[in-house]
Structures are given as structure tokens and as C-alpha cells.
């Protein structure tokens with residue numbers, strides 16, 4: 803079976819990726835799956851693209867093989883695009899999914915439904931030895947609810963209604979999320995690269 807390293811330690815992202823790469827017959831490994839421990843990579847960028855590049859290129863240099871990184875987040879229009887690039891740490895360095903979504907719900911208190919629009923964004927970076935890094939962006943439009951509903955997924959999934967859906971992203975099965983997500987939409991754009999692996 804073909805193998806690929808994803809430069810992430812996020813278990814929720816990895817679940818998505820395992821499902822997304824399975825149809826290609828590719829087994830994906832996160833940085834937590836490797837026998838050599840990889841130190842946390844500091845995300846010093848101010849854009850998804852910068853952070854995706856930092857993660858993919860650092861791990862590509864370590865192992866000298868092609869690596870994919872995902873930098874992602876949720877942009878909420880009524881919050882001027884926040885949490886955006888800072889989604890993982892919105893409520894503090896602990897990267898606490900529940901605290902993050904509660905902070906968003908708090909900040910959106912009193913904001914009417916039609917103004918609760920936003921989107922998930924995913925930028926994938928492919929770093930390959932001796933080559934320029936490639937970037938592809940995927941988005942998933944939707945609205946933000948007023949309470950957390952659903953057990954699947956991670957992050958802000960329990961408060962995010964994909965456009966046209968009466969269920970939150972966390973009420974969808976992994977297979978359903980993987981048909982419409984920002985991650986799927988970004989991965990579709992590198993399908994040819996994935997197929998030639």
C-alpha cells in the first residue's frame with residue numbers, strides 16, 4: 803500500500819484524511835504515528851498558506867520525502883473573519899475545542915440567524931524535496947448555530963451548519979462530511995498529484 807505523511811498532530815483532521823485517502827489506496831500517517839517523535843512546529847504565519855508551508859516544509863526537510871500539511875480554520879463574517887488562522891487557539895494555548903466553540907457562541911449572542919454566516923477554510927501544502935511548495939485552498943460555506951449539537955467530527959463542527967443542511971457538521975457521518983468539507987474541496991484540487999504517488 804502507498805503511504806504518505808501528513809504534517810499534523812490533530813486527531814480530528816487525521817480521521818478526515820484517513821477517510822479521504824482511502825479511495826486512493828493510500829495509508830496516511832500523522833506526526834503522532836511516527837517512530838521518531840516530531841517536536842511541535844511553531845505556526846508563526848498570519849495566513850493559512852504561510853502556516854501550511856511552515857508545517858509541510860519543516861517535515862519534508864526532516865524526512866526528505868513528499869509531505870502534505872493542512873492549515874485550516876473557521877471564518878465568521880459577524881466576527882470580521884475571526885477566529886480564522888487562530889481557530890485552534892481561539893480560547894487559549896490549550897487548543898480546547900469546547901472552549902473555542904463556547905467563545906464563538908458567546909461572541910455571537912444576539913446576532914440574528916441571517917447574519918451568522920461563515921465558512922471553513924482549508925489550505926493544503928505539498929512540500930517535495932527540491933521543488934517549490936504547491937498550495938490548494940478549499941472552502942465550505944455555512945451558518946453558525948446557537949448551541950453545540952452532534953457527536954462526530956471535531957473543533958467547531960457541532961455549531962456549523964453546512965449551507966443547505968438542517969444538521970450540523972457534527973451530526974453528519976464521516977463519509978457525509980468528507981463529501982462536502984473544505985478539506986475534501988482542497989484535496990479534489992490535488993487529485994492528479996495524489997494519483998501519481
Ligand SMILES: O=c1[nH]c(=O)c2ncn([C@@H]3O[C@H](COP(=O)(O)OP(=O)(O)OP(=O)(O)O)[C@@H](O)[C@H]3O)c2[nH]1
Nearest residue numbers: 810811812872873874875876889890956957958959
Ligand atoms: O469543526 C471543525 N471542523 C473541521 O473540519 C476543521 N478544520 C479545522 N478546524 C478548526 O481549525 C483548527 C485548525 O488549526 P490548525 O490548522 O493550526 O491545526 P492544529 O493546530 O489543530 O493541528 P496541526 O495540523 O497544526 O498539527 C482546528 O483546531 C479547528 O479548531 C475545524 N473545525
Ligand SMILES: [Mg+2]
Nearest residue numbers: 845853873890
Ligand atoms: Mg496548528
